[in-house]
Amino acid sequence: MESRQWLFIVLSVLITCCSPVKLSLIRNDDSRSSTISITKGHVLTGHVIHKQRTYDLMACAQLCLARRNCMSFNYENTRNGICELNSKVFDVDKVVGENVLSAKKGYSFNQLVNISVSIGESSYPRYL
Numbered sequence: 132m133e134s135r136q137w138l139f140i141v142l143s144v145l146i147t148c149c150s151p152v153k154l155s156l157i158r159n160d161d162s163r164s165s166t167i168s169i170t171k172g173h174v175l176t177g178h179v180i181h182k183q184r185t186y187d188l189m190a191c192a193q194l195c196l197a198r199r200n201c202m203s204f205n206y207e208n209t210r211n212g213i214c215e216l217n218s219k220v221f222d223v224d225k226v227v228g229e230n231v232l233s234a235k236k237g238y239s240f241n242q243l244v245n246i247s248v249s250i251g252e253s254s255y256p257r258y259l
Contacts, residue, residue: 165243167192170221173232173240174205178219185214188241195243203242205235 180200185191188206191214195201198216205215220242221232232240 165192165196167241168244170232170240171208172234172236172238174215174235174238175203175217175219175221175240176231176233178203178217179205179215180218181216183214184211186211188212188239190214192241192243195241201243203240206239206241208237208239 181194181198183194185194185206187210188208191204191206191212194214195204195216200218201216202220203217205213205217207213221240
């Protein structure tokens with residue numbers, strides 16, 4: 132009897148570990164969530180769609196998630212700092228024209244990341 136229970140546990144673990152896993156973020160009218168990629172000491176310029184003071188970085192992130200056209204944000208890293216919502220993300224493969232991060236002390240550039248994780252195949256984060 133114990134060997135059957137042990138076999139069941141081992142098989143359950145193997146099936147769980149060997150199955151493809153995808154984590155995706157959904158941004159719709161009912162639910163919004165994200166992981167944030169943070170680049171300290173930089174901001175994305177030329178794409179600000181809204182600017183206001185927020186209590187902290189998380190409040191700024193929530194403000195961005197609440198706006199459908201917000202893709203990233205700059206935040207002044209102080210309590211009640213300036214939160215700038217951006218309509219674009221920074222694409223590391225396209226560092227030309229307006230897609231450039233500018234150095235700015237005391238700020239951070241933050242973008243919402245759509246995580247795509249698969250076991251057994253290569254996947255990279257995509258930005259919302």
